[in-house]
Each structure stands twice: as C-alpha cells, then as structure tokens.
Amino acid sequence: MEASGNLSKMKTRIEGNQVEYHLHLAEEQIKMNDIIGKEITLQYQHQINCVACGKKTSKSFAQGFCYNCFQTAPEAEDCVLKPETCRAHLGEARDLEFAEKHCLIPHYVYLAVASGIKVGITRNTQIPTRWIDQGAWKAVIVAEVPNRHIAGVMEVFLKEFYADKTNWRSMLKNELAENIDVLAEKQKAIERLPEELKQYVKHDETVWELNYPVIDFPLKPKSLSFDKEAEISGVLKGIKGQYMLLDQDRVLNIRKHNGYLVSLTAE
Template identity: 40%
Template sequence: MTYQGVLTKMATEFSQPIQYYLMFENDFINMNQLLDKTITIQFIGYQCLNCSLNKPIYRQGYCKSCFFDIPQAADWIIRPELSTAHLDQEDRDLDFEKRVQLQPHVVYLANSSNVKVGVTRKSQVPTRWIDQGAHEAIEIVEVPNRYLAGITEVALKDYVADKTNWRTMLKNEIVDENLIEWRDRLRQYIPAEALDYFIASNSETHMEFPVLQYPEKPKSLSLEKMPLYQGVLKGIKGQYLIFEDQTVFNVRGSEGYVISLSVS
C-alpha cells in the first residue's frame, strides 16, 4: 500500500497509548497500526505550506520568502513575550494576531528529557505536550493572552529549562518528577501581572507513547541526504518515527516535504 502527499505534523488523539495519524490531502494513516511493519519513505519534492510552490523549505514548513512575510511565522510565535495584539499593535497582520494572541494561553511544566517550561494556547492542551514527547505535564498559569504567558515563561526560564533534549527524550532516559512540587516552588517567580492566574490546585497529566523499542543511539533521517529510506517502525514519540536500526524521523521537522510512503 502506497500513500503520497505533503508532510505536516502528525495529528494525535489522547488515549493510552497516544494514537498518531499521518494526514494527507485525501487520505490518512493510523501510524500505530504500522508498528513492526516495514516502511519505505521516498522524498519527491517540496510544497510550501503557504504558497504551495515546489521551493526548498526554509523553516516550519514554509519557503524562505513566505517565512519572512506571513504572520504564522512571525517572531512572536517562538517568542510569545513579543506579542503586541493586546496593545492593538500590528506586527504582520493584526487581525490574525488578535485571533491567535487574544485567547487563553497556558504556561506549563512538561517532563520529556527534563522538566521544562513552555507556552501554548489552552486549546492545544494536551496536544502540545504530546508533540514534545512529554510523559508528564502540568499547567502553572492560565492567562487571557499570549503576552502574559510569554513574560511568565521568560521569568521562569531563569529557574527551569526551556528546551527539550530530543535524543534523551527518544532514548526514554527519563526520571519521574513531582510536577506539583515544581509548580509550587516556581510560584514565587511569576511576574506580578500574571500571579492572579496561578493555578493552585491541579494534577499531572500522564502520556503513554506507542513504542516497542527505544533507540540507544538515535540517528536523525534527513530526506535531502537520504531521499530513499526503508526500515521497520518500532515506535512513535513526540513527532518522531522510531525505526529498528536506530534511525529516527522528525515528521514535524519535515513539514512541507512531499513524500511517498509505502508499507510492506
């Protein structure tokens, strides 16, 4: 069976274990059903997620010209403290920025390779945690806009990590942490503007990933360097496919790539 289309990040369903779906324009694959099967991935070309042209992908699934033009790739996406819609100030497209920035956001702690702080829209809980490969997570504050979440994250980054080590996450070298204790310990560092939004009573969310075998020395698959790859799928964690030969493929990191995928 062969599928063909442009890659976007896998859709997920919160269950035990997490269910993963690779979405194409007219079809989808439940990737959990492909565990222990041989998969062939062939690189065909590019399709920018904005302009749809066959141009090399620069970042986040967009070609270079789109990346520096569209609001979906503005700096405040990665650095939410740069959000200005609450001030009625435009960056690239004020209507878009108001829709995204002026909605409830959550600052959270997630444990994937280590305990880290992050920001996401409330509507993206727990999807964001799943995408990061976190096996446990907890909300710290829920604020009405992206700016407040951003300045809270910046303040907390002095006391807790803000990055995930993808190799450690994929090797499953994880230690369970008491995130409630972390939440309470970090409360004192929350900015005054966001302190009233602190969540004083909640519990951890736990994620179970469909992995039969974790890699000891994960090696990342680059479709530019290896346009044809074949391997036995052994697991899915975060947005990575894990293969028997230690190869791992970052689906989200390959958004905008056109591939064919066959199963045998």
C-alpha cells in the same frame, strides 16, 4: 498500504493515556499506531511545497515555509518562537485577524517532563497536543493567562529556573527523569513568580500523563534527513513526539520535513 502527499506534523489524540498518531498525506489519513512493527518505506519525491502558500520552494525555512512566507506569513511571525515579543495586544501584528485567533486568546504556561523538566507556553486549544509534539510524558498547567504576550513574559521569568528546550536525544532514548515531582515543582514555580503574575495561577492538581506507542526505544538515536537520503525504509519501532523511530536507532523528525512531498508504503 500506499499514500503520497506533502508531509505535515502528525495529528494526535489520546485514548486514556495512550497517544494515537495520524499522518495526513493528501486525502489519506494513515493510522500510524496500526503500522508500528511493520516494514515501511518513505520515498522523497524531490519537491517541497510551502506550508502556507503551497508554491514549490527549493529550500524550507522555519519548518516548511518558502522564503517569502517566512518573511510575511502570520504563522511565521517572531512571536511564534518568542511569545514575549508578541505585540498583538497593542494592535500590532502581520495579520490582526490571525492574531485575534492565535495571540489574543487564553494561553497556558506549563511545566512538562520529556527528558528533564521544562517550562513552556501554548494556546489553550493545544493541550495536550503541544506536550505530545514535544514527547513529554508528564505535564502540569501552572497558569492561564489572557494572551500570548503575558504567557511569554511569564515564561521568560521561569526560564531562569527551568529549561525551555527538550533534549530530543534523551527524550527519544526514553530517559524519563522519574524522580521529578511536577506538583511540587509547580508550587515552587508559583512562589518564584512576581506578584503581578500570581493572579493568573491555575489552582488545580491535575497531572497529565502520556504513553507513546513504542516497541523499542533507540539507544543512540541517529537523525535521518530527506536532504541526505531520498529513500528511508525499515521497521517502524514506534512514534514519540513528532519522531518516527525506525530500526537500527534511526529516527525521522517529521516536523523538520513539513512540506516535503513523499510517498509512504507499509507492508
């Protein structure tokens, strides 16, 4: 198998609880689960194309943008990382049409366990994608809110009690924090919300569980980068989050290399 193209985050789906990954390189769609256990080689072609405009860029900003798009593209607006700053509900955004599809739609506020428990938000269309991208193995929806801004406000509230970042090393080492009872935490989170936000609580007891295709987890994950080495090869031990796990505890964050032109071979 051989393919080449610009990297973008792996597409995911679930079959039962099992996560399946597809990597799109130009026209090719590689079923990554099928090449786990095989020797793979990724060769960086020393070219980065902006994920928004496609132009060559010597450096990637905010995971794949050229500097101009980083400053102007709606996909790179501040509210992507800081939803509480979203002003689309006031009619203000870099691109209102984009904001109507991405900000002014129902969002979920959730609790997920990747390493420890964390709070997060996502568009209603991104479940369970968002959790998979973070390598979470368990998640519950706490609330469904009408737009990104309110989701951000609720998240800020809950950040006083929960982390909002995943510890990627613990996540990749598969430190599961199995003692955490997510439904009990959901109840606590609800009680902690101010009155005006309680109206958005989603009253159900669904607990999502996700299994990742991994043969061996790294004991001491060492992060690889195409900026340091153009050729990366080894046995693919599995995939978790947006990381490819290779032998000798090496891990490659695909998202960090969005827009990088690479070729992939697998034996």
